[in-house]
Amino acid sequence: MTDTLPTPVPGGLDAQRLREAYRTMRTIRAFEERLHEEFASGDIPGFVHLYAGEEASATGVCMHLDDRDSIASTHRGHGHCIAKGVDVKAMMAEIYGRRTGACQGKGGSMHIADLSKGMLGANGIVGGGPPLICGTALASKQQNTGGVGVAFFGDGASNQGTTLESLNLASVWGLPAIFVAENNGFAEATASAWSVAADNIADRAAGFGIPGVIVDGFDFFAVHEAAGEAIERARGGGGPTLIEVKFTRYYGHFEGDQQSYRLDEVKQARETVDCLKAFRSRVTGTGLLDEAGLESIDGEVFALIDAAVAEAKQAPRPTRSDLETDVYVSY
Amino acid sequence: MTTTAESTTTTSQDETTRMTMAVAMNSALDLALDGDEKVILLGEDIADPAGGVLKVTRGLSSKYGTGRVRATPISETAIIGTAIGAALAGYRPVAEIMFMDFMGVCLDQITNHAAKLRYMSGGHSTIPITIRTTVGEQRFGAQHSQSLEAWFMHTPGIKVVMPSTAIEAKGLLASCVADDDPCLFIENVRLAFSQKQEVPVGDYRIPLGEADVKRPGADLSVITYGPAVHTALATAETLADEGIDLEVVDLRTLIPLDMASVMDSVAKTRKAIVLHDATTFCGPGAEIAARITEELFGKLDAPVKRLGAGYHPAPYAPSGLSYLPTSDELADTARELLGY
Ligand SMILES: Cc1ncc(C[n+]2csc(CCOP(=O)(O)OP(=O)(O)O)c2C)c(N)n1
Numbered sequence: 001m002t003d004t005l006p007t008p009v010p011g012g013l014d015a016q017r018l019r020e021a022y023r024t025m026r027t028i029r030a031f032e033e034r035l036h037e038e039f040a041s042g043d044i045p046g047f048v049h050l051y052a053g054e055e056a057s058a059t060g061v062c063m064h065l066d067d068r069d070s071i072a073s074t075h076r077g078h079g080h081c082i083a084k085g086v087d088v089k090a091m092m093a094e095i096y097g098r099r100t101g102a103c104q105g106k107g108g109s110m111h112i113a114d115l116s117k118g119m120l121g122a123n124g125i126v127g128g129g130p131p132l133i134c135g136t137a138l139a140s141k142q143q144n145t146g147g148v149g150v151a152f153f154g155d156g157a158s159n160q161g162t163t164l165e166s167l168n169l170a171s172v173w174g175l176p177a178i179f180v181a182e183n184n185g186f187a188e189a190t191a192s193a194w195s196v197a198a199d200n201i202a203d204r205a206a207g208f209g210i211p212g213v214i215v216d217g218f219d220f221f222a223v224h225e226a227a228g229e230a231i232e233r234a235r236g237g238g239g240p241t242l243i244e245v246k247f248t249r250y251y252g253h254f255e256g257d258q259q260s261y262r263l264d265e266v267k268q269a270r271e272t273v274d275c276l277k278a279f280r281s282r283v284t285g286t287g288l289l290d291e292a293g294l295e296s297i298d299g300e301v302f303a304l305i306d307a308a309v310a311e312a313k314q315a316p317r318p319t320r321s322d323l324e325t326d327v328y329v330s331y
Numbered sequence: 332m333t334t335t336a337e338s339t340t341t342t343s344q345d346e347t348t349r350m351t352m353a354v355a356m357n358s359a360l361d362l363a364l365d366g367d368e369k370v371i372l373l374g375e376d377i378a379d380p381a382g383g384v385l386k387v388t389r390g391l392s393s394k395y396g397t398g399r400v401r402a403t404p405i406s407e408t409a410i411i412g413t414a415i416g417a418a419l420a421g422y423r424p425v426a427e428i429m430f431m432d433f434m435g436v437c438l439d440q441i442t443n444h445a446a447k448l449r450y451m452s453g454g455h456s457t458i459p460i461t462i463r464t465t466v467g468e469q470r471f472g473a474q475h476s477q478s479l480e481a482w483f484m485h486t487p488g489i490k491v492v493m494p495s496t497a498i499e500a501k502g503l504l505a506s507c508v509a510d511d512d513p514c515l516f517i518e519n520v521r522l523a524f525s526q527k528q529e530v531p532v533g534d535y536r537i538p539l540g541e542a543d544v545k546r547p548g549a550d551l552s553v554i555t556y557g558p559a560v561h562t563a564l565a566t567a568e569t570l571a572d573e574g575i576d577l578e579v580v581d582l583r584t585l586i587p588l589d590m591a592s593v594m595d596s597v598a599k600t601r602k603a604i605v606l607h608d609a610t611t612f613c614g615p616g617a618e619i620a621a622r623i624t625e626e627l628f629g630k631l632d633a634p635v636k637r638l639g640a641g642y643h644p645a646p647y648a649p650s651g652l653s654y655l656p657t658s659d660e661l662a663d664t665a666r667e668l669l670g671y
Contacts, residue, residue: 097648108647124474
């Protein structure tokens, strides 16, 4: 065997793919930070739960997905939507409750969906997503498409019967389903260290006879690698995997949350382990990408978000005639 | 606003203080925990420092301990099942389901167990549980906003209560906790902080199954409950300027349903509108309107009208897609009926 240079980053991502990963994470961060500001200004009509801090999870997983695959999301769903390719402007318009929104203003932040992208929907019901993914995974299996279903869910959702039933069913049927438990330490005010009876959510995988993996959620490359293995196994007929991604959310449970239940672990995370900073230093340190290139991506992303907000604010609102449409296919 | 609730039969109500609906409910739970060691509370985020999403349980875990005021993981089925089981073992649990739409997650425990166990066991089991839940707001989206009380009215075996004022929130919640049957107590996000009144500080109960005439009137009865009571009262003021005198009947309890008070009111005014935030189609108003028509057919001057939400899930966008019955719609309907 001849000597080869060690790959500078795991996963064999080339410069192009690394730029994509960075752009996705930056887009999610910029989207959420902008919403944080806009919400404070009172312009957003509804509730928002921000994904900032967790970007590496959605991005690291969805980089492996294509048109065959579908994802189910949560109330904290903006990052999953962006990573699966949902149009950022349509998302912003939806959050502003406009007719041009991804769901014509009928869904709102907690229900953004785009079936054309395999994004089944954010979800207002904690634990609502995992069963849906068993269904899309079943369809992929029946039709031999090689497609997978991925359910993102929180530590809190990991305690729902729906989640545990889905893990068992997916295992019994050998479904190409990936369960990504995003453990950000809290479910609203409830610490996962208390609410999850096992040491790790991933430990529960053993009880369902499937592999369970724990990854550092601030490390894009770690998530990317773990997800890659699980998805490859699922595509090849090897059944489901439970991946536990550990990190912190940067904002409150929802915008407006006083956060009386936690100390300022966020400041430290932002300074020391932030996924964007870590990614940046890793890829520039190996010489794969340079600072200038990344900054130009930042500039493009900020311009996109500016445009998305400006267009959303100008967009028409739904009218009374929209109220009773889309309840049924035919009636 | 004015209320005649104070006139209802009560006990020790000398001292009062101004409370929001949320604080009034806290007071009822506090007294229940204090008065009966078998009362326990369970639900997501109900313990301090969170104290519940609407802060209704604030301070209670600190005062009575986390053994009696128990935070739970996010597991609605287990929460309700545990409440039922503990009730069968002699406790008087008060379980919280954060938003009413989430009742879907644990509907089996409520409808197949809590509501039916007594009947199926030939009266051997007693399930004195109270399930507190909240109807949210349009801005929370379709899975956090629906008024689903009719689901539970379809389920014999469970009582359904929906207060409209702080004083009644306290009195009715206290009665639910003390009641030996399963009770569903429905709170409303909009009212929790906007409703403020003088509320008795001590033990105070309002019997379940008694409607309250919130505004006496001669021309037309508005039969309503929960947040819509305030729409009706506001409309009554507007219409008073036009010389139309509305009577507003607050049902307060949907099961048991105080049809006697409804009939008394409509027999007098000979015209009725049933108003609520639940869907008009198959909503509680359908039953009430049918009963009025059956019993008072010969006395009515106009058809009984229903006003409720449209038959669709709750839309997110607030402007353009407002879907709950408005004061204007109520006023128009009242004028229409007065024209008969
Ligand atoms: C069935 C259900 N129960 C409760 C809630 C209220 N709720 C919304 S988010 C949340 C916490 C979820 O925590 P987790 O699953 O860890 O996700 P995170 O918010 O941390 O991303 C709760 C209790 C809900 N939306 N649905």
